[in-house]
Structures are given as C-alpha cells and as structure tokens.
Amino acid sequence: MKPSLPQGTRDFGPETVRRRNYIFQTIRSIFELYGFQPLETPAFENIETLLGKYGDEGDKLIFKILNNGLDNPSKHELITTEFGKVLEGKTTRVISERALRYDLTIPFARYVAMNHGKLTFPYKRYQMQPVWRADRPQRGRYREFYQCDADVVGSYSSISDAEFAQIYLEVFVCLGIDIKLKINSRKILNALAQVANAPDKFQVITVAIDKLDKIGIEKVMEELSQKGISTQGLEIIKRFLTLVGSNDKKISQLNSLFVNNEEGKAGIRELVYILQYLDSNQIEVDVTLARGLNYYTGIIYEVKATGVAIGSIGGGGRYDDLTGLFDVPSVPGVGISFGVDRIYDVMMELDLFPKDLEVSTRALFFNLGDSEAKFAFPYMQLLRKNGISCEFYHEQAKLDKQFRYAERKNIPYVVIIGSQEIQENSCLVKQLQTGDQEKVALDGLVNYFTIKT
C-alpha cells in the first residue's frame, strides 16, 4: 500500500525534534523556575468530560472515538437506533464513550476535581502534551499539536495574574521572539454588554468586536446591528472600540464609561493590578480581545508574534469556577497556554533557532578495513565512556564517501586510524569546518576532545 499520514498530522525528523525540544526545554525550565509541577493526563477522556465545555463549535471539533464491538449481533437493534441520533448530530454513549483530548485545561480541571482532597492549594501545575482538533488544517493550524499549559488553582489572588504575564514575557525573551502581549478582562466585556443595554448578547458582542482589526469598525457595527443591538447600544460600543492611546489613557476612558457599573470597575481593577507589575511597553490593554473559550471570567491574555501572520501563539485567562463543571464548587484558577507548533513556525520563519542544535555526534571514526577497525574500536568506546558521542563508519569505503557522511550529519570531527597510525600509536584528527588536521597520540585522544568541548 501507499504510505500516507492522516490529514493535519506530521512526522518530525531529527532536526525538527531537536528544535522542538529546545522550545519545550525553554518553557519547562521557566515553569519550574516559577514553582510549577508537572502533570500528565491520558490522551483520551470519557466523552462527557469534554462535551459541552468548549461551546457548540468546540464540540464539533472534538475527535470522537468509535466504540469497539459495534458489530455485536445481540446489540444490532440498539446500535442502529442510536446511530440514527449520530446522523442528527448527537453523540451517544452507545456509539462513542471516549474522545481525544481537545485542550489541557479541562482534563486538568477534571484532575483537580477528582483530587481536590489530596492537593495542596494553591496548586500549581504545568503540562506539555499533544491535543487534537478535527479542524481543517492550514497555515499554523494542525489537527495534532502540542500545548504547554501552566495553571494555578485555588486562589483568587491577582498576583498570579501578574506572574503569568511575566512568564509570557520571559519565555519569549529567551526564545528571541518579539511579541505583543495583550490583556483584557471578561468582566469589562460583560459590563459593556450591560451598558449597551444588551446583557443577553454578550456572546454576539464579543464575537463581533474580536474581528475589529480584521474587518474594520464599519463591518463590526453592521454585524452588531443585524444581530439586534439598539442604536443607542451601538453608539456606546463604538465609543468603546475607539479607545486609543497608552494603557493609562485607556484605563481612564474605561473608568468614565463604567462609572455606574460594578462589574466594569472590577474588570478595570484587574487590569490595573497587572499593569503595576510590568513596564507599560511590554504589555498592551486591548479591549477588543475576547477569546473564544467560554469558561473565562476575569483577566484574559493573548500573545502574538510581531511580523509573522500566524494567529496567536499563546493565550489564557482566569476562570473562577472551573471545577464546578465536575461538581466541585469554588475552585478558582488562572492559566496560560503556549502553542509550540506555531512558535516553531515563527522561529523557523525568523531564523531564530541556535545553529548548534543539530550537532549530535562529535566525531566519526573512519573505517579503513577490518584489522584497523578492530584496533580503533576500543579507542572510540573510550571516548563514549567519557561522554563524547561518536560513530564508527559502518563499512570500509572510499574516504570521500566517509567524509561526505560526516558532512551530511554535521559531525565536526573525523578520526582516522590506518596502518601508519597504528604503528605510531597515534591518529589523525581532522576538523571538517576548517580543514585543519593534526596528529594526536592515542592515549591523549580523550583529553583532546575534552578540551575541545
């Protein structure tokens, strides 16, 4: 058969894996630095754990796993009727009782709800695992991709909100990516819906204003008016959308807009709190930032790489009652997520990966025949024992072939031990990049490479 990959998935070759690991390690070390602890959860969950948590759109994008044993003759009738429901767009347990993880937050909430008696709060965990979405793939969008999440649960303190902003900035400085970190509060968006006299149209309003930078203010107003927002409401939303200037300026304008709205004022306090911990040029208050996931209740974050059109490379926010979905009330939390695959694409486009990531083998031993190989082999093993990674060329071949192998694998040194060298108890070490070569005594070989490293 002809080999192929499922839509939206990829294989990762050695260079790619090394570069991806570089991103993972950078993020992990900073998570650890801030006191987060690792957690891993299964690739698939009971389907009801996931359904209904991400909105209607999210439910459609969840990969459902077909149950085994659907061909069991004794269940034939039941399964046929249940499958009729699937055709109507409903998923039933008889057909599917498991689904692939859609993000890391809901499985985490499930874990916290199951273990809330045992955990020490505030509980800080990080998680770096793949998630799956049945989306249509395109640039920066995959059906299998990794998220790196960090969350704090069990505390209402805004200190965590500020720390997460700090983590975002720190990670992207380490990776060398120039970003814009945007913040907003769901409370402010709620308040907007209230003062615009459309408290029930919160969803409609956020979806529309989220598109502002894409379709422009006229089209946004058009969409809102079609969705039944009053002229008076439109006027207020328009004023809201045209907030400009520095963070301080925006805050004072918001203050005047929400003088009589408690929720709005609470949202402003959340923003002000974070801003006092950060330089104003690192972070931008963006009142049009909405974010789709509907469990957020407070601060929300989004990270975009400047100069690369790829969507957001990170996002997160505060949710005051995530575990309530699993019958454990009042465990608030806040968290952020990094999209590793998009970060990778950005770094490739901007050529930001360190060049030495691809070096693995330090030295290639040439194969000059059976007896020479037998003589040289123990010296290679000695290098390996000292932590220097080496390879022996697999067969006797023309030198130029062995050289080219070293070149293609980016091996910096070549060690040649032939009959001449055996007699002298030495070897030739050639550095490929410079072309320099020198004679090295065999008992000084380990030392030679230790110094070079």
Place this chain on the structure above:
RNA sequence: GUGGUUGUAGCUCAGUUGGUUAGAGCAUCAGAUUGUGAUUCUGAGGGUCGUGGGUUCGAGCCCCAUCAUCCACCCCA
C-alpha cells in the same frame, strides 16, 4: 463544516490547440582518483503523470468522483 487553489522523478518545476518513446536543474549511485570531503568531467538508475472512473482513434492536458495540499471563512494554539 462552507468556498477556492494546487497535485508530473527523492526535491524544485517545464510539458504547445489532446498526437509517436514525458523532460530539466538539484539530489542519489558508479567511474576519472586504492589515505583526504563542498570544485570539475563522464556515465547510470529512478515516473502505472495523486487515485478511480468517463469522453476520444488517441488523455499529463478535457469531464466526473475521490484523496491529499495550500489559502480564505468559521473558530482557534
């Protein structure tokens, strides 16, 4: 899920109004060079033209379906 784009050698791509045996560059392999690699020269291998149907005397080219790809929308990391 909706709309569009593209699919020819390992890679990047040519291929005329439908006409005999489908080409190039790069890469690979072999030789010029039996202990010195990015140069040069010579030669070789490699394709059921994404897949399956259809129209035609004849299809890489036209039609239909299907799969994959990239893009836009929706949504999102």
